[in-house]
Amino acid sequence: MIYRQSMTEHAPGDDARLPQRRNIVTEIPGPASRELFARRERTVARGVSHVLPVFVTDAGGGVIVDADGNSLIDFGSGIAVVSVGNAAPRVTARVAEQAARFTHTCFMVTPYEGYVEVCEELGRRTPGTYDKRSALFNSGAEAVENAVKIARHATGRQAVVAFDHAYHGRTNLTMALTAKNMPYKDKFGPFAGEVYRMPMAYPLRWPGGREAAATEALPTVKSLIHTQVGEDNVAAVIIEPIQGEGGFVVPPDGFLPGLAEFCAEHGIVFIADEIQTGFCRTGDWFACEHEGVVPDMVTTAKGIAGGLPLAGVTGRAEIMDSVHAGGLGGTYGGNPVACAAALGAIETMAAEDLAGRARRIGEIMLPRLDGLAEKYPVIADVRGRGAMLAIELTRPGTLEPDPATTTAVAKACHRAGLVTLTCGTFGNVIRFLPPLVIGEDLLEEGLSILEDAFAAI
Numbered sequence: 209m210i211y212r213q214s215m216t217e218h219a220p221g222d223d224a225r226l227p228q229r230r231n232i233v234t235e236i237p238g239p240a241s242r243e244l245f246a247r248r249e250r251t252v253a254r255g256v257s258h259v260l261p262v263f264v265t266d267a268g269g270g271v272i273v274d275a276d277g278n279s280l281i282d283f284g285s286g287i288a289v290v291s292v293g294n295a296a297p298r299v300t301a302r303v304a305e306q307a308a309r310f311t312h313t314c315f316m317v318t319p320y321e322g323y324v325e326v327c328e329e330l331g332r333r334t335p336g337t338y339d340k341r342s343a344l345f346n347s348g349a350e351a352v353e354n355a356v357k358i359a360r361h362a363t364g365r366q367a368v369v370a371f372d373h374a375y376h377g378r379t380n381l382t383m384a385l386t387a388k389n390m391p392y393k394d395k396f397g398p399f400a401g402e403v404y405r406m407p408m409a410y411p412l413r414w415p416g417g418r419e420a421a422a423t424e425a426l427p428t429v430k431s432l433i434h435t436q437v438g439e440d441n442v443a444a445v446i447i448e449p450i451q452g453e454g455g456f457v458v459p460p461d462g463f464l465p466g467l468a469e470f471c472a473e474h475g476i477v478f479i480a481d482e483i484q485t486g487f488c489r490t491g492d493w494f495a496c497e498h499e500g501v502v503p504d505m506v507t508t509a510k511g512i513a514g515g516l517p518l519a520g521v522t523g524r525a526e527i528m529d530s531v532h533a534g535g536l537g538g539t540y541g542g543n544p545v546a547c548a549a550a551l552g553a554i555e556t557m558a559a560e561d562l563a564g565r566a567r568r569i570g571e572i573m574l575p576r577l578d579g580l581a582e583k584y585p586v587i588a589d590v591r592g593r594g595a596m597l598a599i600e601l602t603r604p605g606t607l608e609p610d611p612a613t614t615t616a617v618a619k620a621c622h623r624a625g626l627v628t629l630t631c632g633t634f635g636n637v638i639r640f641l642p643p644l645v646i647g648e649d650l651l652e653e654g655l656s657i658l659e660d661a662f663a664a665i
């Protein structure tokens with residue numbers, strides 16, 4: 209029997225329904241979560257694993273409440289999804305209203321306004337003032353698959369260029385685009401062809417260091433594309449403006465604009481994968497805006513719909529509309545309830561200036577992370593933008609990754625009631641993705657827990 213120590217009485221849409229405080233009443237995970245985990249082990253495939261096996265009963269604002277009544281601080285947002293907060297009032301209200309009217313017709317059978325409204329918002333909000341079209345899907349990977357399909361169709365070319373440390377999903381084509389073998393690709397091949405991987409402008413790890421990354425990375429990539437692929441064979445270059453799963457790698461200024469310019473010169477579709485960075489996370493609506501980069505196509509998901517599954521591909525009208533009628537779609541893509549959620553989430557971001565909140569989160573977090581780095585030489589780098597921040601851990605004075613300390617710190621945070629995530633090609637990055645609506649006291653408390661975790665190792 210699963211019990212809940214602190215049943216919260218609340219009406220959907222009431223954002224004051226959950227006390228915004230950490231409250232740990234059992235060990236983490238507690239007995240109720242462990243009991244559920246035992247059931248999970250008997251029924252759920254092992255390949256689907258967990259960062260922190262506490263079973264959630266409620267979540268809102270900056271807290272997650274588990275089956276034992278523990279209230280944890282959320283620095284993960286369900287991997288950059290609930291930027292507007294969990295069960296955000298405008299999202300739940302629109303979802304409830306839409307779900308009570310109709311839940312599905314299939315946009316390809318009989319359309320509805322919500323889908324069109326989301327595409328209008330995407331057209332308005334994504335970088336670039338050119339004429340745009342969008343198509344909606346269910347997941348980030350599906351959006352990336354479709355972006356590549358469309359780019360190939362529009363250009364009549366096949367090659368796709370992706371980068372070291374990239375993450376674009378877990379379907380066959382997106383596994384091919386994703387760089388890291390374990391756990392994403394190992395023994396899941398063969399993978400889709402015509403994918404070419406280029407070195408990433410990774411300031412900490414570029415041979416020769418940060419300055420060299422800024423001056424050498426772009427010419428190196430251009431030269432490799434020229435010699436190994438041939439510009440005229442390339443349908444698309446796809447890149448995350450700040451890499452997500454690969455370690456929150458922020459390329460040096462000039463790299464993305466230079467890449468976009470190179471693509472424009474050669475008729476290559478420049479795809480910005482803003483699935484993790486988009487929708488206010490980095491302090492702008494889209495991370496590309498930071499340097500005024502205008503992609504030909506943008507993929508979106510995660511933050512777009514406050515937790516409901518929705519993804520989009522938005523691009524130049526002439527590229528998007530090169531595809532014949534019936535060439536794009538899917539049964540559930542742009543589901544009306546997910547579209548209602550997206551409209552509620554986008555409304556929240558605009559009304560509450562969540563891009564500004566992301567910048568404010570960065571202003572609070574960065575000095576404390578820098579302070580940690582000064583104190584603990586195991587932290588080799590502090591990076592990110594807005595509310596997408598990370599620290600990379602190495603053996604002091606070297607670039608040798610330290611995944612063991614990374615895991616130890618993350619686990620200490622978990623035990624103290626702070627949900628943190630790790631990432632990075634070498635598993636040595638702790639990333640911070642708090643909901644953009646998190647209270648500043650919770651944010652500060654979460655950082656104190658992180659500091660305690662470092663002090664304890």
Ligand SMILES: Cc1ncc(COP(=O)(O)O)c(C=O)c1O
Pocket residue numbers: 287347348349350352375376377378448452453481482483484485509510
């Ligand atoms: C940049 C990026 N692209 C694509 C994906 C895949 O999205 P999904 O998990 O919704 O398929 C992710 C997910 O983490 C991502 O961060």
